Every structure is written in structure tokens, then in C-alpha cells.
Amino acid sequence: ITPAGPAIIGVSEVENRTVLEDLVKDEQIKGYNYQIVHHNSxxxxxxDVAMLYNPRMFRVLNVTHHTLVIPNYESFRTRDQxxxxxxxxxxxxxVIVNHWPSRTGGQRQSNYLREAAASLSKHIADSVLAVNPNQKIIIMGDLNDDPFDSSCAEILGAKKNEKDVEKGGxxxxxWQVLDDGIxxxxxKGQWNLFDQIIVNYNLTGDDRSTFKYFKCKxxxxxxxxxxxxxxRKGYPLRTYASGVYLNGFSDHYPTQIFLVRELKTK
Structure with a gap:
């Protein structure tokens, strides 16, 4: 996030590129000239998943798409990362943009699918770090799991406390936000926090001569x-509920993180 609007926006449940093209042309944001990264999954x-970016702030150098394959489940199809x-x-x-498999059929029964998705995200990140160990990496999206679930906490190994993060972690x-009841x-009265933005070790610490994680919301x-x-008071205002059109935005609230860097003066 910058004073001139978000530098990068990750989105999930995108029907097609046309939806994104309509979005970036909206009167409220068209002045930012957001560009689109989209792929048919x-x-x-x-x-699909997609990413919007402000070209004045972020310059794309490379884009790759990764299909989640589940052994012995040939008919399985989900969103690419x-x-x-x-x-x-x-x-x-x-930035790795995700929409991990849903909990359809039950959380426990489908848990292995999200664990596999977490393994794929970690593999993608490890491949990037193999080329540049200092690369700053962000994993974002609707993960269909909470921060304490095994996909995030064990497979990905994402820590609750920044001081506990080791190199490569x-x-x-x-996690703390959800602990605070948000x-x-x-x-049914129970909050989840599926929409996460997770940062790697290279975005942690107090040395702000380069970008570091600052806060989230x-x-x-x-x-x-x-x-x-x-x-449902206090819940996100859905577009539909029980077949009734409510004119809402989504059944999920968006999330955002702020990165900070020292301003270099001459």
C-alpha cells in the first residue's frame, strides 16, 4: 500500500480477463493505470487468480503459472498458482497469488489438498530463492485455511511471531489478528481468516534500508x-444470500499489508 494506492493487488475467484479489464477501467481507480496478470486455470x-499492479511502482520481469497435481487423483482440477x-x-x-482448494466435503477430509497447495507454494518460493537467496517473496490469496492450520503452520512453516522466523522461513x-478476534x-458466529498475505524472512527485521514488513489490516x-x-451483523456484505440479491461486494473482507523502507535523501 502506498499513498497513491496499492502497488500490487492479488485477486481470487476471477471469472475471466474481461472482469479485470472492466475493473481497472472503473472511474474510481482508472487513474492508477493498473495492469493485469491473468491466466486461465x-x-x-x-x-482463476490474477494480479493487478501499478506500473509506476512495480515492473514485471517474469511470470510463471503452476498447476497443482494430486497423485492418484487424475480428475482433480483447481486454480493454478x-x-x-x-x-x-x-x-x-x-508475489505468489493463490486460491487453495476449498473445504468442500469437510475440513478434515479436504485438508490434504490444501497441504499439497502449501507444498507447491513453498516449492515455487524455494525455486526463486535458489536463484536469489535475498529475494523478497509474498504468498497471498484465499487459502481456505486459518493461519494455525497445518497447511500454513506446518507445511509452509509460517510463524506467528516475527522474531521466530529463521532464514528461509x-x-x-x-495469526495474531485472528487471535484478536478479527x-x-x-x-455461525465463528470468524475465520482465510485471506492471508504471508512474507518471507527477507521481508522481516529492523534494517529498513530495504523494504520490510510494517503492518497489516x-x-x-x-x-x-x-x-x-x-x-449476520458485522459480517461481510455478500452479493447473494439464500438466493436473494443483496448488492454486496463479497463474503470475504480483503486484507492488506504495508511495507516500509527508509527514504534516501541526498
Missing amino acids: PDRRGI TCVSGLLFGEPVS WFNPW GTLAY VFNDIPGMKTLEGD
Whole structure:
């Protein structure tokens, strides 16, 4: 996030590129000239992940797409993971945009699918680090798991406390946010925080001569995004509920992180 708007925006459940083209032309944001990274995934529902970026802040150098393959499950189809590498205000940064498999059929029964997705994200990141051990990497998206679930905490190994992150590891700031009772989606009075932005070791620490993680926020305070009454009061305002059109944005709140770097003066 910058004073001139987000430098990078990751999105999930995108139907097609046309939706994104319409979005970046919206009167409220068209002045930012957001560019699109999009790829048609093999997902059975026809939904994809994508990334928008402000070309004045981020310059794309390389894009790769990675398909999640589940052994002995040949018919399985889900969203590809998209890795975008480039220069954020001149610094090398890679962003892996995700939408991990859902909990359809039950959390426990489907857990192995999200663990496999976490393994793929880690493999992509490790491949980037093999080329440049100092690369700053961000994993973002709807992970369909909470920060404490095995996919995030064990397979990816993302830590709750920044001071516990070792070289090659990951910091998940959303763990504490969820502990504080704040989430991005809710069901029967229980909050979850599936929409996460996780940073690698190279984005942690106090040396701010280069970009470092600063803070995070659930984007839940914008008028029109929140249900104001009824048994879903405080929940994200959905587009539909029980077949009724509610004119809402989403059943998930967006999340954002802020990176900070010292301003170099002459």
C-alpha cells in the first residue's frame, strides 16, 4: 500500500480477463493505470487468480503459472498458482497469488489438498530463492485455511511471531489478528481468516534500508462492505444470500499489508 494506492493487488475467484479489464477501467481507480496478470486455470468452476499492479511502482520481469497435481487423483482440477517476479520501486520482489482448494466435503477430509497447495507454494518460493537467496517473496490469496492450520503452520512453516522466523522461513502476521478476534469471513458466529498475505524472512527485521514488513489490516471499515443488521451483523456484505440479491461486494473482507523502507535523501 502506498499513498497513491496499492502497488500490487492479488485477486481470487476471477471469472475471466474481461472482469479485470472492466475493473481497472472503473472511474474510481482508472487513474492508477493498473495492469493485469491473468491466466486461465484448469479449475472446474472456471475461476482463476490474477494480479493487478501499478506500473509506476512495480515492473514485471517474469511470470510463471503452476498447476497443482494430486497423485492418484487424475480428475482433480483447481486454480493454478501464479508467481510474478519484478521490481517494486527497484527492489526484487516475487508475489505468489493463490486460491487453495476449498473445504468442500469437510475440513478434515479436504485438508490434504490444501497441504499439497502449501507444498507447491513453498516449492515455487524455494525455486526463486535458489536463484536469489535475498529475494523478497509474498504468498497471498484465499487459502481456505486459518493461519494455525497445518497447511500454513506446518507445511509452509509460517510463524506467528516475527522474531521466530529463521532464514528461509515465513512470517504470518494474520495469526495474531485472528487471535484478536478479527477475521475475513464468518460462519455461525465463528470468524475465520482465510485471506492471508504471508512474507518471507527477507521481508522481516529492523534494517529498513530495504523494504520490510510494517503492518497489516483487514479491510473491514469501508461503507457498503459490512452487513449492518440481522443475524449476520458485522459480517461481510455478500452479493447473494439464500438466493436473494443483496448488492454486496463479497463474503470475504480483503486484507492488506504495508511495507516500509527508509527514504534516501541526498
